Amino acid sequence: MTDISHTRSPSMARNQSPTVKLVLRVVLYILLGLFALFYLMPLFVMITTSLKSLDEIRTGDLISLPREVTLDAWKTAWATACTGIQCEGVRPFFWNSVLIAIPAVMISTLVGALNGYVVAQWRFKGANIFFALMLFGCFIPFQVVLLPMARVLGIMGIAGTIPGLIFVHVIYGLGFTTLFFRNYYVSIPDELTKAAKVDGAGFFRIFWSIFLPLSLPIIVVTVIWQFTQIWNDFLFGVSFSQAGTQPVTVALNNIVNSTTGVKEYNVDMAAAIIAALPTLLVYVVAGKYFIRGLTAGSVKG
Amino acid sequence: MAPILEVKNLFKNYGATEVLKDINVSIEEGDFLVLVGPSGCGKSTLLNCIAGLEPISGGELFIGGQNMTNVSPKDRDIAMVFQSYALYPTMTVAKNITFGMKVRGIDQATQDAKLKQVAAQLQIEPLLHRKPGQLSGGQRQRVAMGRALVRDPKLFLFDEPLSNLDAKLRVEMRTEIKALHQNLGASMVYVTHDQIEAMTLATKIVVMKGGIIQQIGSPAEIYNRPANLFVADFMGSPAMNLIPAKTRRDNGGTVIEIARKEGDPIVLTDPKNADLPEDVILGVRPEDIADPASRTRDDAQVAECVIDIVEPAGADTYVVMQLGGKHVTARLHAETTAKAGVAQPLAFDLGKVSYFAPETGQRLN
Ligand SMILES: Nc1ncnc2c1ncn2[C@@H]1O[C@H](COP(=O)(O)OP(=O)(O)O)[C@@H](O)[C@H]1O
Ligand SMILES: [Mg+2]
Numbered sequence: 001m002t003d004i005s006h007t008r009s010p011s012m013a014r015n016q017s018p019t020v021k022l023v024l025r026v027v028l029y030i031l032l033g034l035f036a037l038f039y040l041m042p043l044f045v046m047i048t049t050s051l052k053s054l055d056e057i058r059t060g061d062l063i064s065l066p067r068e069v070t071l072d073a074w075k076t077a078w079a080t081a082c083t084g085i086q087c088e089g090v091r092p093f094f095w096n097s098v099l100i101a102i103p104a105v106m107i108s109t110l111v112g113a114l115n116g117y118v119v120a121q122w123r124f125k126g127a128n129i130f131f132a133l134m135l136f137g138c139f140i141p142f143q144v145v146l147l148p149m150a151r152v153l154g155i156m157g158i159a160g161t162i163p164g165l166i167f168v169h170v171i172y173g174l175g176f177t178t179l180f181f182r183n184y185y186v187s188i189p190d191e192l193t194k195a196a197k198v199d200g201a202g203f204f205r206i207f208w209s210i211f212l213p214l215s216l217p218i219i220v221v222t223v224i225w226q227f228t229q230i231w232n233d234f235l236f237g238v239s240f241s242q243a244g245t246q247p248v249t250v251a252l253n254n255i256v257n258s259t260t261g262v263k264e265y266n267v268d269m270a271a272a273i274i275a276a277l278p279t280l281l282v283y284v285v286a287g288k289y290f291i292r293g294l295t296a297g298s299v300k301g
Numbered sequence: 302m303a304p305i306l307e308v309k310n311l312f313k314n315y316g317a318t319e320v321l322k323d324i325n326v327s328i329e330e331g332d333f334l335v336l337v338g339p340s341g342c343g344k345s346t347l348l349n350c351i352a353g354l355e356p357i358s359g360g361e362l363f364i365g366g367q368n369m370t371n372v373s374p375k376d377r378d379i380a381m382v383f384q385s386y387a388l389y390p391t392m393t394v395a396k397n398i399t400f401g402m403k404v405r406g407i408d409q410a411t412q413d414a415k416l417k418q419v420a421a422q423l424q425i426e427p428l429l430h431r432k433p434g435q436l437s438g439g440q441r442q443r444v445a446m447g448r449a450l451v452r453d454p455k456l457f458l459f460d461e462p463l464s465n466l467d468a469k470l471r472v473e474m475r476t477e478i479k480a481l482h483q484n485l486g487a488s489m490v491y492v493t494h495d496q497i498e499a500m501t502l503a504t505k506i507v508v509m510k511g512g513i514i515q516q517i518g519s520p521a522e523i524y525n526r527p528a529n530l531f532v533a534d535f536m537g538s539p540a541m542n543l544i545p546a547k548t549r550r551d552n553g554g555t556v557i558e559i560a561r562k563e564g565d566p567i568v569l570t571d572p573k574n575a576d577l578p579e580d581v582i583l584g585v586r587p588e589d590i591a592d593p594a595s596r597t598r599d600d601a602q603v604a605e606c607v608i609d610i611v612e613p614a615g616a617d618t619y620v621v622m623q624l625g626g627k628h629v630t631a632r633l634h635a636e637t638t639a640k641a642g643v644a645q646p647l648a649f650d651l652g653k654v655s656y657f658a659p660e661t662g663q664r665l666n
Binding site: 189192195196197198200201202205209210214 | 352375379391392400404405452
């Protein structure tokens, strides 16, 4: 946000009197503020609603602040809300998602890095075709792979299990992670690899000692991308899980859809925020590296 | 003793394009071989083939008498300095220099001792804890040299190591590399597109063009007896004058006629009485066309030429005229009285003259 002022053309600014400049600046900030408000509105409604009691929701205004702040809805959503016949809140499913996302992100990032390294720096015969097919994999819609994937998981004996879901996410993510790392590594001069070869280093040594240490920005990009994809995934989660291995997104859907009688909006909102929290957190913590990593060139000198 | 490096009938193709054609070259221990040629002629490719970084498409390669044709780079006992220096960006200078030893499992004490020795030799001790990104171009160049030196290999390979430096530093480093070669007595193969670098450094020069070796020889041989028009034109600065001329036999001597812009042709006689075809291209270095007064040689033949351009260059003054339809440069004294547009007597010394066949470009004498 702070960069906005620098991106305006200096020649334009030079021709303007200080008052005109000030007015423009004020207009700019008002506009930006309005946009921010617009985008933050849903989050605001979610948070306030989750802190209200059901009574207050029924009688009150959608966008008013809670008269009485209560965390009851959060407790219910976390530990006791019903997802179908089971009433343990989102907690067990939240951990399922953690157990799926963390290994899947780690494996797909590491393998993607290796793939990218091979494609970019060890141009073997057919490397281009390999990479083209990988890219093609990025654009295959989820729906297309559902049935074949179910069959493969069945044959492997991991249908409906957490390792099964990890496997699915790793496979589906590899196209993207390979693309990210390959594009990062092609900009690294191949003389670096040559120098290391003459120095006596082999395939893995060069990867480990030279390429991985250079890769922090692109690792951050890939981890954020993969984590967001996997954590937010619903279709694979609902297709390849069974009772007890469902991820939090599926549980959230069940909470919202399986309540009978009165809709507990506050619980729904709290559950939704809980489900969204990890991706938000990852972006807040590492977001600036994400932007930097997407735009940065890799090696200088 | 077996040559330290021997390349036999080496071919290299990238798909259908032939990049190197039938390369044969060998050097003895302590030689400084320079591969020189215009950009894109395959010098780096040849060096990469010697290093084992590119597989070769045909031929054989021996290092220290051993057949290394199919040996991986790490087992060829070579070290290489790259044009971009290729320093490992995330490692300190010290780690860059010791990486090769670390990979090869050499013990820490030896690593430290060698690092210290090389750092002292190249005067880079204060830089050891910096990253490559914090170094100037010249410093990076030194570190890259250090990484090669510390390995103490049979053969050093350099790929245009000075081309990214500014002119002054380049000359300094050139001298330093030459001193290094003399002190170490090491065998080196050095790639450059700069013919002055080639002349100053080499004990042996290979001139290449389009993937084909044009000539192999000592700097003096290359300079004085270029094998063809390409070598004659490429080596030396200002370039050798290549003047179309007619020859005839006259009284048992060989007479050469060069057309002037105005008036009769210049008539010279060949001091060695060479047997020549009627049409030749005469190759004369600028320093062999000089002030008559400055020449004591008997066989200098004086002729008058109208000067077109006078170019003072400090120690010398170059004058340009038109002979045989070409611009011809002569190297005169700094104090010369030559003026543009005025005829000036010039002494042609044909003692080291080269003759080339116009059709093939090959040397005739
Ligand atoms: N990997 C490659 N694939 C195809 N052609 C190449 C490759 N590397 C080099 N070449 C070609 O080989 C020729 C020689 O290149 P190079 O050895 O780098 O020249 P130099 O170092 O003399 O400037 C050039 O015409 C170049 O285009
Ligand atoms: Mg080159």
